Amino acid sequence: MQFSTSSSPHLAPDNSVSRVMLQVLIGLIPGTLAMWWYFGWGVIINITLAIMTAVIAEALFLRARKRDALPAILDLSAVLTAWLLALALPPLLPWWQTVLGSTFAIVVAKQLFGGLGYNPFNPAMVGYVLLLVSFPASMTRWLPPEMLAEHSLTFNDSINAIFSGQLPLSQSWDAITSATPLDEMRTSLSNNQMISEIRSSPLWGDFGARGWEWVSNWFLIGGIFLLWRRVISWRIPVSMLGGLLIIAGLFWMIDPETHPFPAFHLFSGATMLGAFFIATDPVSASTTPRGQLIYGALIGIFIFIIRTWGGYPDAVAFSVLLLNMAAPTIDYYTQPKVFGAREPGND
Numbered sequence: 001m002q003f004s005t006s007s008s009p010h011l012a013p014d015n016s017v018s019r020v021m022l023q024v025l026i027g028l029i030p031g032t033l034a035m036w037w038y039f040g041w042g043v044i045i046n047i048t049l050a051i052m053t054a055v056i057a058e059a060l061f062l063r064a065r066k067r068d069a070l071p072a073i074l075d076l077s078a079v080l081t082a083w084l085l086a087l088a089l090p091p092l093l094p095w096w097q098t099v100l101g102s103t104f105a106i107v108v109a110k111q112l113f114g115g116l117g118y119n120p121f122n123p124a125m126v127g128y129v130l131l132l133v134s135f136p137a138s139m140t141r142w143l144p145p146e147m148l149a150e151h152s153l154t155f156n157d158s159i160n161a162i163f164s165g166q167l168p169l170s171q172s173w174d175a176i177t178s179a180t181p182l183d184e185m186r187t188s189l190s191n192n193q194m195i196s197e198i199r200s201s202p203l204w205g206d207f208g209a210r211g212w213e214w215v216s217n218w219f220l221i222g223g224i225f226l227l228w229r230r231v232i233s234w235r236i237p238v239s240m241l242g243g244l245l246i247i248a249g250l251f252w253m254i255d256p257e258t259h260p261f262p263a264f265h266l267f268s269g270a271t272m273l274g275a276f277f278i279a280t281d282p283v284s285a286s287t288t289p290r291g292q293l294i295y296g297a298l299i300g301i302f303i304f305i306i307r308t309w310g311g312y313p314d315a316v317a318f319s320v321l322l323l324n325m326a327a328p329t330i331d332y333y334t335q336p337k338v339f340g341a342r343e344p345g346n347d
Contacts, residue, residue: 017116020231021076027226028083028277031219035087038145038211041158042091046098047083049162053102054082061111077116081105084124084277088270088317089131090142092153092161092177097135101127121324122284125317132312144178145211151176181209181268182313185260194257207261208268216272223276235292236285237275241266243300251308265304274299274316284324291327291334299323 035043058078062069072078082102089098105127113119132139146152151171153161160166167176179187181203188198198204205213226232248262265271270278279285279299286295299319306315323330 017075017077021080023229023231024080024226024277025076025083027222027231028087028219030222031215031273032083032087034215034218038215039091039143040146040153041155042093042143042153042162043087045158045162046086046089046091046093049095049098050082050086050089050102051079053099054078054106057103057106058111061107062115072115075116077110078106081110081123081127084273085127087273088124088128090139092141092143092158093131093138094165095162097131097138101131104130117283119283120328121321122278122281125278125320128317129321132317140180140183141173141177142180143176145209180313181212182307184209185264185268186307186313189258195260196257207263207266212269213267216267219272219276223272226276226280232276232280233292235289236280236296239293239296240275240279240300240303241271243297244271244303245300247301247304251304259308265307269307269314270316271303274303274320278316279320279323284327286323286327286330286334288331288334288336290336291330294330294334295323295327298326 032043032047055073055078058072059069062072082105085101085105086098089101105123109121109123109126110116110119143153151168153168153176157168160168167173178184184203185198189195203209205211207213208216223232223237227234227237244265245262248259248265251259252262275296279296286292299316302319302322303315306318307313310318312318
């Protein structure tokens with residue numbers, strides 16, 4: 001009797017690209033719901049629009065290359081890229097800018113380099129930086145959290161603002177938008193205000209700003225889920241948060257009236273999202289154990305440097321992209337010793 005055999009491997013792997021991407025998407029849900037709760041329907045609209053654009057752009061580009069688009073779409077990498085990009089965008093960003101950023105992230109930052117596994121830079125952050133540099137006014141037009149908003153926007157209000165630029169009657173952009181906590185802190189310090197004066201505002205919570213710090217908490221919970229599922233390594237998020245905490249702590253101890261408490265940097269802006277969901281991108285990040293510690297710590301240090309002295313208040317995207325460029329060099333000099341290998345000169 002003949003039995004049919006197949007080539008190795010004979011055991012099904014525990015993980016696949018689509019399975020990993022799905023778990024990361026699940027980890028994003030708590031923070032996404034928190035953003036929707038505090039900043040309104042624009043968050044969900046941006047995510048939906050970015051995902052639709054990313055999937056269509058990837059399918060069209062692969063068809064143009066005469067490749068089957070279905071496997072690339074089903075691996076959920078385009079969905080994850082679009083979701084991460086949308087979370088970094090202001091809730092009422094004009095629809096065409098969301099479409100532009102999502103298309104650029106998929107086509108230029110991902111597919112032009114060969115597709116998944118070949119992109120040297122995080123595609124979502126490339127799309128975000130393109131929009132931030134090109135449209136700084138609309139990219140800094142954030143809504144205040146729900147408990148601080150004077151005017152609440154309904155779903156229809158958000159749809160009209162995103163797709164037509166029209167706000168409800170008797171309201172203006174200045175009336176419904178405000179600076180982010182990082183931008184507010186930076187502007188106030190440049191006006192020679194002290195930290196104690198700045199934090200007397202009702203905007204501030206325990207560590208960061210009200211609403212924003214709870215969004216960070218929920219992204220932290222999602223990151224812990226990824227660590228528990230072993231989707232990501234602990235080295236990058238821990239070293240990134242540790243590097244940021246240490247350098248911010250040193251400057252805070254030198255002068256606590258001109259440098260905010262270190263936890264402010266952890267629970268403001270995109271720090272938690274960046275630590276667990278962006279910096280840990282397995283393609284563009286460092287891959288060696290020691291390299292991941294160096295990679296994460298340098299991202300944290302660059303975040304503090306750019307936030308404190310650079311031109312942009314939230315520096316997660318720029319820091320990640322800078323270390324994406326350095327990741328191959330970091331890996332080269334941190335390769336683990338191969339068991340049984342001879343030391344140079346001992347032959």
